[in-house]
Amino acid sequence: PKFELGEYKNFEIPAWESGKIPSVDQMFNGYLQQLREKHSELTPFEDSDELKMGDQATLDLRIIEDQEVENANIQEGILYTVGSNMYEGFDQEVLGMKIDDSRLFDLKVKSEKTNNTPADEIRGMPEFKTLSFRVKLNMGLRPIPCSSDEELVERVGEASFDALKTKILAHCEQEV
DSSP states (O other), X not given: OOOOOOOOSSOOOOOOOTTTSOOHHHHHHHHHHHHHHHTOEEEEOOTTOOOOTTOEEEEEEEEEETTOGGGOEEEEEEEXXXXXXXXXXXXXXXXXXXXXXXXXXXXXXXXXOBTTBOOOTTTTOOXXXXXXXXXXXXXXXXXXXXXXXXXXXHHHTOSOHHHHHHHHHHHHHHHO
């Protein structure tokens, strides 16, 4: 078959913008910090500690839908990591709680599909519904990242920091 060859000469290829691609050193430092956080030690809350993003919390949770208290969904002792977005806006409401604090708040959440039918106003199912939450903080755990290279090497199970550094650099170079 005959075909026409399109223009393949004299066009511009944009240069990489500086700052968009991280250097190997930047990647190494970022990956090292991720390892420090991944191998954190969880420490229990003191009475004065406030809940922050990344903390783990044991919560008693009561969810009330449409003001029907007798149909409330009650969950006791659930383990929740702040920042995992149980419901949109939930994390902002529980931030700052201390042990034995209780909070009551409402959130507007997207209605779920039922029987493969999306929620919509025409079928009488609102797209959003308001849920009332009663949350009590029973216990909190704060992750404390490895503070020293030696501690990280021990938790990761490497022979030395140089061996760990070599592995991380090889990974970063491969990504680049």
